[in-house]
Amino acid sequence: MTMKKYYAYTGIIMAVFATIAVVFDTFPRSKVSELEKRDLAQFPTFTWDRLFNGTFTKEMSSWFSDSEPFRDELMALSMNVKDIIRISSGEENVSFHAAEDPAAEAARREEAEAMAAGNRNAGAYKNNVTAQENAKIAHAGIIVVGSGDKVRAMMAYGGLPGGGTDFARAVNKYKEVMPQVNVYGMVIPTSVEFYCPEKVKKATKEERLTINNIYSHFNDSVKAVDAYTALAQHAGEDIYLRTDHHWTPLGAFYAARQFAKVARVPFKELSSYERRVVKGFVGSMYGYSRDISVKKAPEDFVYYVPKNMPYSTTYVNYSLDKQFKVTAESRPVPGEYFIKYKDGSGAAYSTFMGGDARLTTVKTQAKTGRKVLVIKDSFGNAVPGYLFYSFDEVHVADFRYFTKDMKQYILDNGITDVLIVVNVFNAYSTGVSKKIEGLVATQPQP
Secondary structure, three states: OOHHHHHHHHHHHHHHHHHHHHHHHHOOOOOEEOOOOEEOOOOOOOOHHHHHOOHHHHHHHHHHHHOOOOHHHHHHHHHHHHHHHOOOOOHHHOOOOOOOOHHHHHHHHHHHHHHOOHHHOOOOOOOOOOOOOOEEEOHHHOEEEOOHHHOEEEOOOOOOOOOOHHHHHHHHHHHHHOOOOEEEEEEEOOOHHHHOOHHHHHHOOOHHHHHHHHHHOOOOOOEEEOHHHHHHOOOOOOOEOOOOOOEOHHHHHHHHHHHHHHHOOOOOOHHHEEEEEEEEEOOOHHHHHOOHHHHOOOEEEEEEEEOOOOEEEEEEEEEEOOOOOEEEEOOOEEEOOEOOOOOOOOOHHHHEOOOOOEEEEEEEOOOOOOEEEEEEOHHHHHOHHHOOOOOOEEEEEEOOOOOOOHHHHHHHOOOOEEEEEEEHHHHHOHHHHHHHHHHHHOOOOO
8 A cells, every 4th residue: 555545544534533523522412212212311410429429420421322413313324234235133043032941831831721711712823914924033033024015023022821920910919809890801912923924933932822821810700801812803904013012003993892892881893983094103113123124114003083972081190200200290181082193203102192101081971880990001002092982981090100099099980890901021021910919919908
């Protein structure tokens, strides 16, 4: 290399590093990541004590790396480059969950199948929708199938057939504490159960077995709502979002209809609802998978609003800290149940109640003499809107934020029915189950 080329090469490298330094040190820092669906780290509060104990410098480092300028644009650029040169994890590199001894797993599977019985036993499902689709394993073990505008991203499930008994115990506790109330448990499968091609089946486990095991451990007086079978019967329809980890409002409709059958309350078909659409929706799976093909396959977010049913909605809003702990709550305030989002909004799933951090009461004109409390995670948000024709009042509480005395709340509001509805990941979680049970476990027996 001649000295002239050497100096030119060195000058280019120095210019690149200088440009990067200027951008990262002087340009406005990013505050929100639409890609990752979260607020980014904030500049830490300075005190001499926090400086001397190292807290300030540690948080300063986290803030600097987390809030880099043009964070989403740079991540998207990286994804595009990887997509072009086809750098992606192969399915043989999946490490989503620890492997169990095959014999022990087979025994657990056989035990779970044997314990499930009657209408609590969801039947096996054969995937004929995406059986021949192309598939790959993306970032964080996310399974990405299909191509073009039909790309679908799914979370792999790592639970075992014998899991979920803590959730069953939690649901049973509600009936034990409040025997006068009808108690129902609904576990929602995720999209991987219905759309995972055979070629990557080893990356995930069967959710149906866990769900059946949970239902088999419900007390006889607790009613299981088999959403699994209701969804499997409509797997060829748009019952799950392709670009988000949630189901669609249509999927929630079929599950709500099954609940109404079990609860023996009136239920209206979709002809009684107004169909509304948010176009160009790309949900959480783009950020989870870091796969640009997900962003390039936006979808319609379709939801349904009751017609000819007067109702009013009241909220108690929760204020949360950075750890999502409730720090304060508002007085009851009126509001809209269905929040309208513009086309292209990545927050469209918050159409229902505007999100999770609130306690909701809907008063209807159903005149059935029944009142329901839905205790739920975010999957459950899409269910209550289909119950306005079925119950005089629909109360919605997220187990993560509910702050009141649960038993007293049910008594004070004349609740006749309690539906506990979560997705299978949460139903499998011991921590979630303890949280749900803890809302009533400390209450005295009647």
